[in-house]
Amino acid sequence: MGNVPILISNLSKVYSTAKVRVAALQDVSLSLEEGVFAAVTGASGSGKSTLLNLLGGLDTPTSGTIEVRGRKISEMSREELALYRRSGVGMIFQSFNLIPGFNALENVALPLMFAGVAKRERRNRAGEVLAQVGLGARIAHRPSELSGGEQQRVAIARALVNRPRVLLADEPTGNLDSRTSREIVTLLAELNRDQGLTIVMVTHEESLAREFAGRGVRLSDGKVQAEERWR
């Protein structure tokens, strides 16, 4: 079990509105071992982001189970899912999703606030993590005063501040130029290598993924089309 931190079995997600039924994921089964850097690729609409949202506890599956580090998140209550998102997993997004009115430090400290950590300690820990991602000097800047790469670094710091063992990245380079994209993926690879962080990254840049990630999962129409081991 310890060696298989992410175990997905027969996972399906169906979005249904009054008229249409869209099966975003159909019967997906997947297992990822501890400390892996996995890249999920596929065309848009293939279900990549849905898979990541389910893994991150932001959404609940229609059927099937998800186990992350021994915890069945597919069976968690809303309250338990909030706890899981708070400290069990970190997420970053294509559009960074930083709170515009907060500066870098406050954004990074936000998850600690929900965890009930005192203000002084929040600031210390947020400062440390920001330094780790190379933003030690820009803690007082608002997101609007930071470049895209810097914003994504703030988002990474925020995802890591509660020390989760799993990091989920949803198109982290989608809004970045190629040079910055490479920097961000390099940073993720370093975190994977140095801290043993399990990373699942959704991306459509397969060449960049192949360069850094250890495993590749290609989705198509909500199904796993191919699973490859790159290194």
Add this chain to the structure above:
Amino acid sequence: MRVRDHIGLSFANLWKRKLRTCLTAFGVTIGIGALVSMVSFGKGMQKNVTESFRSLDLFNSLTVFSEDFFTGERFDPDRRPAQPLPSGASRAVLDDAALEKIAALKGVDTVFPDVRIPAIVRFNGKDEFRLVQVIPAKVTSSRMLRFSAGKGYASDEEDSLIISDSLLRQFGVQEPQALLGKKMVISSIGFDFSRLNPANLTAALGGERLPFTTEDTELTIVGVAESQAFAGPIPIQSDVFIPPGVSKRMKKLPFSNIWDLFRAREGRLGYSAINVRLSSPAFVEPVKKEVAGMGLRVFALADQFKEVQKGFLILNMVLAAVGMIAIVVASLGIVNTMVMSILERYSEIGIMKAVGASDRDVRRIFFFESSVIGFIGGGFGFALGWAVSGVINRVVNYFLAKQGVPYIAYFSFPVWLALGAIAFSVAVSLAAGVYPAMRAARVDPVRALRHD
């Protein structure tokens, strides 16, 4: 999430939308202000009456009427029919014998008849018509009368009088102290027996030569009494008081009220009422019983006070209901502001949920924000109500003072009203925050994050 963080976050979020926060809180301010001034008015009136009762020793007072006292029900809030007499009792006349019997009862401190003489009071060349009340010297030095200058008369025979400060103002005197020792003329009406023959009486019906005459009595002013702030059936209430000895020597009609004539029994009028002062409120019930056993009707002001209290409860509720209207409107303002805030912060709520905020955290964030609005609005609302009441109080007293009415604080602001206003404001705001908070907690993070 810690409470401190909740409070800090609320202020930060509200500060970002200063104008809207101020407008919403201002709505609450007006609502609470209206409520506070309404309630403080009700409480102020209640306090005035209660304090007057207490300071004038009214809880120790009884008034005795004869059983068939014609106008008795004027004083009877229940308008109950005359109580049946206890067996063996006969209808008694309120005369000096009855007075002495009552004076001998246990717990009775002072007894004096309620005598009021219609008279013209003349001073500084001005005439004022008043019912002059006759009270014994002992009563003038009791708590039932308060002096703004001078004091009560020393004996029942002294040629002295006491004047109220409101009548004093009617005479154009501002400084009570200056009046002490001055002479004042009481012009009373008496029968002119020389005119009492049938021929004259017939003429009297035509409006001429009534069988009356007037007599002037000059008395020295020894005290200026404070006027009563409220009217009611209280034992000491007049603008001019004279000692019984003076009254005996004066020519006067044996009645002050046409009803007195209907009351006459076997040609004997008796007193229209007797005022009884007890040494303690504990004697009210036993003395009432004894006096009723004498075939007399007793009225305790303490009993009426219960009715008065009931009346005030209703008054306060009506006033509070009026104040509530503004609060309801203000709370709709809060709901509106908070719902707007959810729409604007939709993706922010999604982000907070993505990084671990529980439904409860989100709900509380919104509850705290609306209660902060309520807290600010409640605080300023109390201040507004206090300020407006202060202005109204000054204006009303300014105009009433010109008519000789003594100063009254019409509004009362006890500490509980300040705390209660703020607590109530927060409670209403929390209630207004329920729907927005629930709605915010239900935000789906996946949709919110796609929302950009």
